[in-house]
Amino acid sequence: MSEPRSTAIEPRRSVILDVAVRAEVHTLLLVSLYLLFAGHNQPGGGFSGGLVASCAFCLRYVAGGERELARHRRVPPPWLLGAGLLLAVGTGLAPLFTGGQFLESALADLELPVIGTVHLASVLVFDTGVYLVVVGMALLLLEQFGAADGAESIGTREEPSGEGGA
């Protein structure tokens, strides 16, 4: 992705905040993933995981402004929303094809090296859908409210070309 738009403003950035956030964001994202996967058996889940990830993006926005946010974003937020919904509905529909009820869940235990027994339920996919929707929501709101006044927001402006090409 090229430089999003001409620099109308270069927001004053706090170096300390910037560096701290850079160090922190990845940890936060990791935590959010942990929450997503742990959710079924311990506190957490797709919703809180998504919220943590959203907070991570918020931090990044606070530290670096919208351009910082846009620079590392490859997927437009509406796509995240759509993908999340699709996942959730997909998991709901999948059991219908195997003769189950809508949203019926399946379980599996996997033995993985190093990590040990992983307890997998099909609702994890559903939860991932929830996670994506929440993250998509936060990013979209950040983009819309956070974009400097008067400028088209970056994500939405890219949409048409994103749909046509690819």
Added chain:
Amino acid sequence: MVIAAALPLAARRLGNRVFHLAALPPLAAVAWAFREAPATDAGGALVEDVEWLPSLGVSLGFRFDGLAALMVALVAGIGALVFVYARSYFDDGADVGRFAATLLVFSGSMLGLVLADDLIALFLFWELTSVTSFLLIGTEDEKVAARSGAMQALLITAGGGLAMLGGFVLVAEAAGTYSLSEIVADPPSGAAVDWGLVLVLLGAFTKSAQVPFHSWLPRAMTAPTPVSAYLHSATMVKAGVYLVARWSPAFAAHAPWRPIVLTVGLATMLLGGYRAMRQHDLKLVLAYGTISQLGLMVVLLGAGTPEATYAGCALLLAHGVFKAALFMLVGVIDHQTHTRDLRMLDGLGRRWPAVAATGVVVAASMAGVPPLLGFVAKEEALASLGGTGAGWGPWVLGGVVVGSVLTVAYSARFVLGAFGPAEEGGFVDRGEVVGADAPRPAPAFVAPAVMLAGVTVVCGLVPATVDPMVGRAFESLFGREAHHLALWHGVTPALGLSALVLAAGALAVVRRRSVAELQARVAGGPSAQSAYDRSLKGMLQAADVLTGKVQNGSLPVYLGVILTTLVVVPGVPLLLDLELPELRVADRPGQVVVGTVMLAAALAAAMVRRRFAAVILIGAVGYGMAALFVLQGAPDLAITQLLIETLSVVMFVLVFRHLPATFPRRRIRGSQAPRVAVAVAAAAFAFVFTLAAVGARSEAPVSDEYLTRAEPEGGGDNVVNVVIVDFRGFDTMGEITVLAVAVLGVAATVRTGRRERTRDGAADDGPRDVAVAAAEGEGEAG
């Protein structure tokens, strides 16, 4: 449907060859229909039932009987040909995939419609065809005419569909079943059923473009021609006729049925034929012709007599074949000459003899000229109508004869206009005729129409080829042996009538100048189009007025109304019957501390002048809530609450960049008191309501069950999460859907607002303003 979803992707690679791919499913359906057709002998049927919403008694019941087989052959057969045809009609373009996919979805829903046995399923497919029709008419969405035509078709057919749903419910409740076949086998009666029938007929008439709902069909001609050939002549508009056919054997004797069906059908036939004579656009000639023919079919199939129904089944087939072919030919002409105005087309017959011959054959079939399929069907119709019970016979027969004369006349108008020399007058004098230099169409382009023409010829000469199909359709409706289609019945009254019709039609053709003059003199009068326009305008104005009154744009007023309703509606009954549980101040000391902090923060939030401080304070209340959750041992809730509060504070701050830093001072002193009153009342209500709700528990809490079932069934130790994603998964799905929609709505609103502001502001030094505003915003946030 799955294939339809894949089509746009395939289209990127294949270009418009994608239509060949899309033709495969309908082709398979045809093959399947013919293979399974013997199962429908003597009124038999294949039945398949899929449980869908067992709690509501709705199932996806499918039933493949004679009439369904006829419709499947029509829908899928013509569908396959239309796809082949569309490949030549469209030049390579980006939208081809979308178009093919929508057309295939339509195909699927139309098949579903004719196969559905459950009324609710039928309704769903019915509306699906309306929606796909809307999309297809609006294919060229950059044209205003296409958009408004699509909208009109959608409003009228979907509106009729809603009426039909009401009718279905009335009838089905009276019958005690939603199964179409069971209702027809044992028809209920009563006043409710009569009203239900009227509503069902309303739906059928809107779909099949009967007077006075016909206006959408000519407007729908802005669609690409394959759509017109497929949806608006051969299949979708037959849905209403199909429904009438299904119901009339059982309900024709009910009071409202015959008068409505016969009057509307006849009026439609005559009006359609009359209007067809006045059109200059070839497609519109055909569109009004279709309306006229649909009227005839409604008469035949709605009369409820065995003979007429039999004729109706034959006509259903014959019309689908010849009308689709005619539309295809118009598409060919339009594609090659770029006009459809029959006054401008000159001498195409000489230059394209094969095309012209095809056109003459199918148009003759439409007019009912022997020895074509149209003649066989028309002859049956004329023979059957004399006996339309209850004194209707002579009237109906007379009307149909006049309508048939008109049919002959506009068929001839079509042929002469399309392939004959241009008439003397305006266009010839101005040298605006086309035809001499139009490129010859590719053979593959004309082939589908030629095939259909071949069908009318072969089936007309040897009626035995289609006889089993029509016969089975008839048997499925009346459950008894049908007689057989024949080209030559001997000298009968019907033959005489046919001859009379053809002679009168020929006369009208020869004297077409004077006919046109006569029509020009009586023209005018109220048109259904203007009625539609007026009612649409009125509705929009009423909505404007209402919205202006209700949505006055003042947030305090909205909030006030919402909160007052909240307090008054559930609050008053609550107070009348109040039982409060015993109150405890706190379970542990920590709660007191947190509670005090929350109270203080909430009070402060209401007092402070600066918005930013207010938000932080509200956030503090939220964090206090999270702390309470922790104290109660609910980590999941606490985490979520904490995160939500954080995010909302951030969002608030972002929004506040666009608002003044402090709340406005009250300009009107008196307006403060009611606000405080409403706020306090709402708070008090929330408090009392929560207490009462806690105290009102009479059943064992559902959470016990969740606790025991979470691990074995949900496969998780975290009960909260198992509840969210498994036990109440459906709720969650609804919630995230709402979330996504709301966010998109917010985003769209913000964007619109921003764009308007940009437009209002000075365009020249916009960026500088932006920079200043943003810098101010930053300063405020930090």
